[in-house]
Structure formats: C-alpha cells, structure tokens
Amino acid sequence: MRDEEGAAAPVRPQSLMLSFLGLYVLDRGSAVYSGSVIDVFARMGVSQEAVRSTLARMVKRDLLVRHRRGRRMYFGLTPRSSEVLRDGHDRVWGAGAVNRDWDGTWTLVAFSMPEAWHSQRHDLRSRLVWAGFGSLQNGLWIAPGRIDVPAVVAGLGLEDHLNVMNAHAARPTEAAQLMSRAFDIASIAARYRAFLGRWDRPRPVPDVSDDLARQLLLHTDWLQLVRSDPRLPAQHLPADWPAIRAERVFRALSAQYDAPAKQLADAVLDTVPAEPQADR
Structure with a gap:
C-alpha cells in the first residue's frame, strides 16, 4: 500500500485480520484453518510469522478461540470479537460517513481520575474516540448527538469518575466553534x-x-x-x-x-464448524 505521496504505507496485520474475520467468518458459525489465513495474507505481503503472531495475540485478548482438528489448528470468533466486528459492520454500512440528521444536541463527558491511572485514562480516551468524541478541554470531551455513554465505557469500571450530560451550544458559543476546538x-x-x-x-x-x-x-x-x-x-x-x-x-x-473475492475465498479457505467447547 502507498499513501497519497506514493510512500509505502505499513500493512497492519491485526487491522487486516479484523477485516478478514468480518468479511469471511462473522455469523458463519465456522472456524478457519491458520494455513489458509496465511495463504490469503501472503497475497498482501504479510509474512507467515506476522500472521501466526497476530492470531496468537488475538487469542490472548479473547478475540479468537482455537479449534484443533487432528494436526490442524483452526481459529473461530469469541462473543467479544463478534461484538467488535458487528460494531465495525454497523459503522461501515449503517451510520454512513456524513451526519445529516443532527438536531444540535451534544453529549458531554467530563472525567477526573488519579494521575497514576495511566492505563485507565488511555482505555477511556480510546473508547471515547471510537464513539465519536473529541477533547474540548482538559477532562471534557464532546460528541455530536446523543451517545449511549454507559455502553461506550462498559467494563472499564469508571462510571463513578464520569459526569455525562446532553446540552446545546448557547451564545456566544456556536456549534462550528465547538467543532473546530474539539476536532x-x-x-x-x-x-x-x-x-x-x-x-x-x-x-x-x-x-x-x-x-x-x-x-x-x-x-x-x-x-x-x-x-x-x-x-x-x-x-x-x-x-x-x-x-x-x-x-x-x-x-x-x-x-x-x-x-470475485468471495469466489477466491471459497476456493482458498479451509473451514470447519465452530464448536461451543473449544481448545483454547
């Protein structure tokens, strides 16, 4: 891959893996043989070592589960990865790239936590960015529309450190000013x-x-x-x-x-039914 100036852009194996799983594994009830994943990724210049490392890392993060069939190892989705992939599918095909239905409402999230909580702060900010928030000022993030913040921060255990509000801009502040400051x-x-x-x-x-x-x-x-x-x-x-x-x-x-991509995938991919109880 190359960027707009023509310089080589790095291929991100895990990002490619999520696209692959979303297109060819999600909602199919199947697990895919690691060797066939390696064959597919070789078409994009991704090494066998990088594929195996990515698969192992995703197992550790509860994004994939192993299914052994004889001497072959297959990989299937977990409930967590299925949720991540469906969210990505909705973001790509449902929401659209442009917000034409905004009613002027902003969701505000203010947070304060101990300075030593670097990991928690990073996780919260990552979730907020994914949900469409921008940093207006230190500890105050905003997003256009009404955002389901409890769903965004679920599992982080930070609810007691957040203040969440819906609001409209009021004079002399304009919506365009908030946009340019936060994004x-x-x-x-x-x-x-x-x-x-x-x-x-x-x-x-x-x-x-x-x-x-x-x-x-x-x-x-x-x-x-x-x-x-x-x-x-x-x-x-x-x-x-x-x-x-x-x-x-x-x-x-x-x-x-x-x-044509589906035809090639059907020819290359070796899959088996994903059993509920799998060898992790």
Missing part, C-alpha cells in the same frame, strides 16, 4: 483525501494480484477512516467535504470486488 477537521479531511488518492483512480495504488486482497485492503483502509471520524454535522462542514465522495468510491469498489 482536527483539517486532519480528518486529509485522511479522506489520502484514501481517494489511493483508490479513486483507474488502477488503485495497492499493488496486489487479485480482488480478494484488494477487498481486504479496501475494507481495512475504510474502517480505519470511519474509526477516527466523529461524523460531524454536515451543515457545519464544507460543501466539498471529501468524505462524501470517498464513501461513494468505497461502496462502488466494494461491490466491484465482492463476487
């Missing part, structure tokens, strides 16, 4: 333009040999974009906001690659 709008736009630089061309930049690899790279690129996009209100964005065209390009290419 790096120029960087968001630049990421969409970089995506267009790679994919909106007669021959997309990723130098791979088939549509299975292209589909995985495309979905990985797009999911990384929407993960970092807070879906800011359309009425406060430039008329030529690049997310609009980028989403059209993503959907058109995904539809173009879909059938």
